[in-house]
Amino acid sequence: MSLIGGYYSFERNKRDTQEIYECVKAYRCLSNERRDDDEVVVYEHPCGHLFAKRKKGIRSLVSACRDKQQNLFISLGFLTQHDWQDWDFEQGALKPQEHYREDYADRLTRAEGQFIAVYVNDRSQALHIVNDRFGARPLYYSVTDDGFYFCSNLFFLTRLCGRPIELDPIGLLQMYLFGNTEGPHTHLRNMERLSPATHLTIRDGAIQKQVYWTMKFEPDFGLDPKAHAEVTFFQLQKSVRFCARLSPRTLLPLSGGLDSRIIAACLPSDSAIPAATMVMQKPYFDAQYAVASEVARALGLRHSTYSIAPIISQKAEDLIRLCGGISPLQHSAKSAQGPFDQYDLFLDGGPGGDMKGSSVLNMYYALPEKREEILSKFITPRYFIDTLRA
Incomplete structure (x- = not known):
């Protein structure tokens, strides 16, 4: 199973590269996962590291590259900026570029696909994270006193930043209600999910978030429903x-x-x-x-x-x-x-x-006589923990 991630140290207290490599290599995304066919890439940048893990010989949808100017790029998922001419179908990865320009992160906001992309410009020493318009590929992050940590795998993120695993009752309740947590929530405390269509930048220890796209409700009363349905289905x-x-x-x-x-x-x-x-x-x-x-x-x-x-x-x-x-x-x-x-x-x-x-919330919630049963039986951390263990 593939994952990408990294960290940005506010005080530039970087970890040992070999330590990061061994930690990523040893982690199993799945309990029955083999490690002998793993390929791990770790890149050092001025304020930390980026890493990627993928399986050898399969289309892992992981791209990783360092250009001649020491700029770094990693991504998970599939994306294109040139009508798929820049995508390698055989390798299942984005074709590497000889030079990633300083405005490359801005260009990623115009990319098509389902992806998480991380770009570090060596000259400006800025780290950029961009995801697709719908946040189809999750990226989780945690901010501590010493740095910004991020990973596509939530549980590996807890190891990376050294935080203890603490369940968040609100996040757990959302999972059981909707099948997902809502917004930036996760089921763990102090761990957030990157919102869709976000360009996050870290420069000189400052974190900036920019939402580069939003879905707008713009009804067209002259629209032909049949013709529009045909175009939509074709796409x-x-x-x-x-x-x-x-x-x-x-x-x-x-x-x-x-x-x-x-x-x-x-x-x-x-x-x-x-x-x-x-x-x-x-x-x-x-x-x-x-x-x-x-x-x-x-x-x-x-x-x-x-x-x-x-x-x-x-x-x-x-x-x-x-x-x-x-x-x-x-x-x-x-x-x-x-x-x-x-x-x-x-x-x-x-x-x-x-x-x-x-x-949609079930009518079961609307029955007054069931309120106490719901509160006592279901809305308790013990029930969530027992269910997760099962």
């Missing part, structure tokens, strides 16, 4: 077909819901990408999974079904009742339960496979 189809080319080890998680059905319909007719459905032994999900099987049959997709282990299903009823849907549980369970370690990329309904759909 979605174009995007899905591009993603399908990124790696031969791609899987379509097909739940039977609207999002995954549309993604399946956008695949090329000659696509060999298989589909997989996670199954919970509950009768009220039978119809949805029957739809998934029918969609796969109609489109000629190879389709497999995997069951969620009973120990997870026991907690499911309470969580589904609270959240009004399976989404928060299903997406947490699928990585642990399915044989997904053989795939590099998931083609699901969320950008980058990271933004899962939120759920």
Whole structure:
């Protein structure tokens, strides 16, 4: 599994490069992950280090480069500034440049794709972090007295900055309500997530954040709905077909819901990408999974079904009742339960496979007689901890 990260020391108290290398090399993103096929890159800059970890021989979507002027660039995800002429499909990485100009970070704000990009200019000694417009690839950061630490992997970030792991009850509650934490929140204290469409700059110890793009509501009353729908679907189809080319080890998680059905319909007719459905032994999900099987049959997709282990299903009823849907549980369970370690990329309904759909609050919350039960049974740190352990 790939990750990128680094730190910026306000007092320029840099760590030993070999120490950073060994720490990144030893970390396992997954419990059953092999280390012998890891490739680790560590770059030193005037105020700290950048690092990247990727698997050898696969399209890791990690780019890392130091140019002749000692400027540094690393990224995770896919991006382009020149209609994909600057993307290496064979390597699954951005083609390195001979010289990264001082305004390169500003140019990244105009890039297309799903990415986190980090650029350090050696002359100005400024560190820039830019993510895509929707924040599809998460980047987490923590500010301490001595520096700014960041990483695409939240738990490795706790090791990098040396903070103890402390659960944040607000972040945990948001995860169970929406399937995600909201805004910059995470489920850990003192750890934040970079907001979408952000250009963060650190120069001379000062941190600046700039939101470079926002979605605007600009209704066009003269719009032809049919023509616009056709254009929108064409662009979605174009995007899905591009993603399908990124790696031969791609899987379509097909739940039977609207999002995954549309993604399946956008695949090329000659696509060999298989589909997989996670199954919970509950009768009220039978119809949805029957739809998934029918969609796969109609489109000629190879389709497999995997069951969620009973120990997870026991907690499911309470969580589904609270959240009004399976989404928060299903997406947490699928990585642990399915044989997904053989795939590099998931083609699901969320950008980058990271933004899962939120759920409307269930009517269960509106029942006055259930208020005390909710407060005592669910809204307690002990329940969250027990559920996470399960």
